[in-house]
Amino acid sequence: MIDKIKNIFSIPELRQRILYTLGILIVVRLGAHIPIPGIDSEALAGAFDRFQDSLFGLFNMFVGGAFQKASLFSLGIMPYISASIIIQLMGSVLPYFQRLQKEGEAGRKKITQITRYGTVFICAMQSYGVTVFLERELQVVV
Numbered sequence: 001m002i003d004k005i006k007n008i009f010s011i012p013e014l015r016q017r018i019l020y021t022l023g024i025l026i027v028v029r030l031g032a033h034i035p036i037p038g039i040d041s042e043a044l045a046g047a048f049d050r051f052q053d054s055l056f057g058l059f060n061m062f063v064g065g066a067f068q069k070a071s072l073f074s075l076g077i078m079p080y081i082s083a084s085i086i087i088q089l090m091g092s093v094l095p096y097f098q099r100l101q102k103e104g105e106a107g108r109k110k111i112t113q114i115t116r117y118g119t120v121f122i123c124a125m126q127s128y129g130v131t132v133f134l135e136r137e138l139q140v141v142v
Contacts, residue, residue, distance in 0.1 A: 031073040032064065039070040043140040056133075067130075070140075075126055083118035087111060 009015045035041060048068050051057055060067040063076035091097040091111075100107035134140050 028073060032071045033069070034072040036070045036072060036074070039134070040140045041070060043138065044068070044070055044134070047138040047140060051138075074130070075123055079122040079126060080115070080119045083115050083122050087115045087118060 008018070045068070048057070048060070062078060063074055067074045087097065091101050097111070100111050103110075
């Protein structure tokens with residue numbers, strides 16, 4: 001077993017990919033513990049007691065409890081997944097996206113770029129919605 005692990009780290013490209021993945025995991029875990037400024041964490045904890053069995057609690061479950069802590073990475077990976085699904089659906093409806101899908105590598109790069117822009121847009125919309133919810137329903141925004 002130890003020999004196999006040594007063999008994995010003896011291949012430079014594989015070692016680089018593993019270390020990159022571990023680095024990203026560390027950044028995400030650290031970001032999940034950085035609180036968002038302006039959120040009363042005690043009021044938020046009390047609100048979770050009331051809304052645990054609602055859509056709010058389900059959303060918190062999908063982001064690994066980061067939303068309950070009101071952390072920097074509270075939205076998780078869901079905006080990217082949503083943007084990716086939307087772009088894929090647009091590929092079956094809009095001729096522009098159909099052409100991009102058929103262009104090969106250049107089209108794939110353009111679709112990836114559009115997906116990333118869509119992710120930023122969805123993040124902005126979802127974070128605004130969450131902020132309004134926290135402010136109006138839970139009164140936890142300071």
